[in-house]
Amino acid sequence: MEVLRIATSGSVDDGKSTLIGRLLYDTNSIPQDKLEALHAASKRKGLDFTDLSLLTDGLVAEREQGITIDVAHIYFSTPTRKYIIADTPGHVEYTRNMVTGASNAQVSLILIDARKGIVEQTYRHFFIANLLRIEHLVVCINKMDLVNYSETRFNEIVADFQLLLQQAAFKEQVVEFIPISSLYGENLATRSEKIGWFKGAPLLEYLEQISFDREDRQHPARFPVQFVIRPRTEAYHDFRGFAGKVASGHFSTGDEVISLPSMQKSRIKSIEQFETQLSTAHAGDSVVITLEDEIDTSRGNMLAKPDNVPAALKEITAQVCWMDQQKLVSGKTYLLQHGINRVKAKVQQIHHVIEVTTNRTVEDKKELGLNDIGKITLKTAQPIFGDAYPVNPANGAFILVDEFSNATVAVGFIE
């Protein structure tokens, strides 16, 4: 069974939580007792309808203020798929959480209020979905009930959004526009009669038919070694297995591999998944690989194939999204975590900051603060074996960790 991960985003009042609540409701995913709790909570708030957004706004502060301040994960299944929704904040100061939620998504769902059209945050959210190269983008034009389900209004917004798409860096993104009303469930789980002029599929039907060719399996083979398994028991006296999750591409028994950074070569003797022997491991598979020869490999190293070895990067230029209250300090040393490998990295230069709402670079702004996105160059103490993010996303991203606070302060995308 496939897992489809979706990130939802939109401004505070676009009705994200209502949309999700509605999807759960319409797929019978809300148990009776939770539904009753929702009725009761809605009544206490003096509402005369069941506020489905209360289902996802889980924290006390959120219920008080009626906004979403963190990433909430919501789950539902249909007979074909398991869905994981990361419901991410729309509020500008929680943009970092949106990046977080979007980082694991295959589908980005953007909501637009039909009355307001594209607003500042739409630009930001689109920019992030495009920067992260999320394969599918679904733009839900919500609150159609408040514009009399007008086709003209829908087309206006679509035309405005097309202009955005023209400037995008990642042009292969598959984009779909759907007119909906989350409050009344129009075009969510079932086709809306009120929006009869719309010939496309309602949201859930559209999500169900999205197909994934698992592009990461076609990318160059990368296997970061997480853990070396050496049981030293009688039965497994000489066993030395490299445990990890295939980041991209695939590995088969008999394949020649090269270990980085030692550059020593060997062949794959076996690929094991507990008591099962596999002939091939694909991107996403957690396995144990054993090699024909004793070569120098430990945690943080990477296995690749000799015909496509990632470059040893000591100077990295990357787009970064800053996620910490403390600003990025030029010349400061951070810990750079690339996959599972950590090295020290010093910020050499801040090139520019990107104004995401206009997609313009601000050349004279040389500092990055919370929620800023910009381009920097880092110098690392040891080389990392990364790919450019657009070429191989699974081996092209890193995080920066502050050595003093231990906080995760940034995410970067190698250029």
Next chain:
Amino acid sequence: MSNKIQWEFPQALEDEAIYILRETAAQFERPAILFSGGKDSITIVRLAQKAFYPGKIPFPLLHIDTGHNFPETLEFRDQLVASLGVDLVVRNVQDSIDQGKVQEETGKYASRNALQTVTLLDAIEELKFDACIGGARRDEEKARAKERIFSVRDEFGQWNAKMQRPELFDMLNGKIHIGEQVRVFPISNWTELDVWNYIRREKLDIPSIYFSHEREIIERDGMYWPYSPFLNTTEEEVPFRQKVRFRTVGDMTCTAAVISEADKLEDIISEILEAKISERGARIDDKRSEAAMEKRKQAGYF
């Protein structure tokens, strides 16, 4: 639409959980598995077995024994530990009570659920665990839906919802200061159904109370409570025998039973798919207020 039976376990969830367990073993000095004997922690133990095979599970199991456990659970725990050859550490809530660190609740709703947080934090401090692996899932409860996979807790075990580290892609940052600790949730993205389908696929043994059996129960507030010496009852609450099973395994004082004939895994899964009550709806400890879980988490609860 969701009533159609879904038996297939999504393999991506196991790959993710194993990856998280391996990161835990690599990034921390003294991790432990918090083991309750329930289906979620049994799943965690299985995942750990698979993650490090043919090596041994590199973590001990830590069981906080409230003294109010189902005897069937304890029996199961001991069998599992013996069969896997892992280390088991048990710390008792009764000891915390005897030391005067916590006070037994009174009244008919008295339970040791809140008390176990103190015993847990003491055990973490005593045994110097820097990471505790738990079987909590985000679909269980809405405060849990917000929690990270590596959830950093301060010296007092407290969770600060507003200061959580962003988790990007699959990169986990387990760096902490001395005294801080991390709770690790490898099956964060699993649902109750995923856990059952996994148990079925892996043919795992689970405590007998998950299956239909006859037991003495009382009815209170529209729920069926297991009758035991630990439960404070009123005169009107007369125990009677009934065929029931449990959907979660907590203490005998805070886990309600459901009337059920399901005595096979397949029947349990069918039952869950049709169930009208959510899993934690049978947890009396969550009913105390709308924010009950979030408050307990802030206080260091698992």
